[in-house]
Amino acid sequence: MPATSLVVGYDELAALKLLALDGALESEVKVSCADLADRLDASNQTASRRLQRLDDAGLITREIVSNGQWIAITDDGAWELKREYEDYRRIFENLSGVDLSGTVTGGMGEGRHYISLSGYMAQFTERLGYEPFPGTLNVELTTESVRARSAMEALDPVPIDGWEDGDRTYGPAVCYPATVETADGDSYEQAHVIAPERTHHDEDQVELIAPTKLRDELGLDDEDHVTVHVEEAP
Ligand SMILES: Cc1cc2nc3c(=O)[nH]c(=O)nc-3n(C[C@H](O)[C@H](O)[C@H](O)COP(=O)(O)O)c2cc1C
Numbered sequence: 136m137p138a139t140s141l142v143v144g145y146d147e148l149a150a151l152k153l154l155a156l157d158g159a160l161e162s163e164v165k166v167s168c169a170d171l172a173d174r175l176d177a178s179n180q181t182a183s184r185r186l187q188r189l190d191d192a193g194l195i196t197r198e199i200v201s202n203g204q205w206i207a208i209t210d211d212g213a214w215e216l217k218r219e220y221e222d223y224r225r226i227f228e229n230l231s232g233v234d235l236s237g238t239v240t241g242g243m244g245e246g247r248h249y250i251s252l253s254g255y256m257a258q259f260t261e262r263l264g265y266e267p268f269p270g271t272l273n274v275e276l277t278t279e280s281v282r283a284r285s286a287m288e289a290l291d292p293v294p295i296d297g298w299e300d301g302d303r304t305y306g307p308a309v310c311y312p313a314t315v316e317t318a319d320g321d322s323y324e325q326a327h328v329i330a331p332e333r334t335h336h337d338e339d340q341v342e343l344i345a346p347t348k349l350r351d352e353l354g355l356d357d358e359d360h361v362t363v364h365v366e367e368a369p
Pocket residue numbers: 241242243244245246247249250255271272273304305306307308329331333334335336342
């Protein structure tokens with residue numbers, strides 16, 4: 136079973152990779168179907184069909200001109216290549232930690248409240264070494280990453296203890312050091328996945344905390360793809 140589920144098949148991905156090698160990640164490149172067909176060891180018709188599928192899946196944009204086409208890879212296209220690249224990194228680089236991928240999503244607006252509570256804030260400052268921005272960036276995981284999440288739970292976390300303030304008790308949580316990477320390749324290293332013991336979210340969501348607002352720092356909006364590389368606590 137492949138480590139990731141693709142929007143298009145591997146044949147299309149091979150065509151996408153060739154376009155990237157031609158520079159289509161940075162700008163529009165001029166492509167002739169005959170040349171692409173040659174490099175894919177396929178017929179013109181096949182090459183043309185693969186481009187059509189990549190276009191239909193929103194992974195490239197095309198402008199067809201008389202002697203070929205101008206093609207650029209979209210953010211979603213770059214994301215598909217990146218996922219493939221992550222698989223190869225896992226194969227060859229003996230990576231530590233766990234990669235989770237998903238999309239940014241809004242939550243219930245409660246993260247802000249909990250993160251700001253002094254009973255937690257004092258522990259974050261002491262154990263994580265920073266005061267988190269008040270809130271949690273919520274990431275909805277892909278099906279594959281929901282499974283990978285159990286591997287994350289096998290890593291050693293930074294514990295955050297439960298506490299009480301006379302009115303009520305507050306549950307414990309665990310934090311894992313994490314690097315957040317966007318589809319554009321920007322990354323932020325000083326974040327943590329926070330997993331509160333009492334939560335309204337299911338396994339398909341993770342929450343991130345960081346010293347700054349990640350939406351601003353990384354230019355993130357709802358639905359944007361991110362990869363979260365989770366490590367063991369030092
Ligand atoms: C540090 C921390 C501690 C939490 N403790 C509790 C708790 O004691 N009881 C509870 O019902 N939810 C607790 N929550 C979970 C929130 O209710 C909720 O599931 C989630 O964090 C809300 O995130 P959202 O606003 O981003 O959707 C805690 C959340 C965080 C981040």
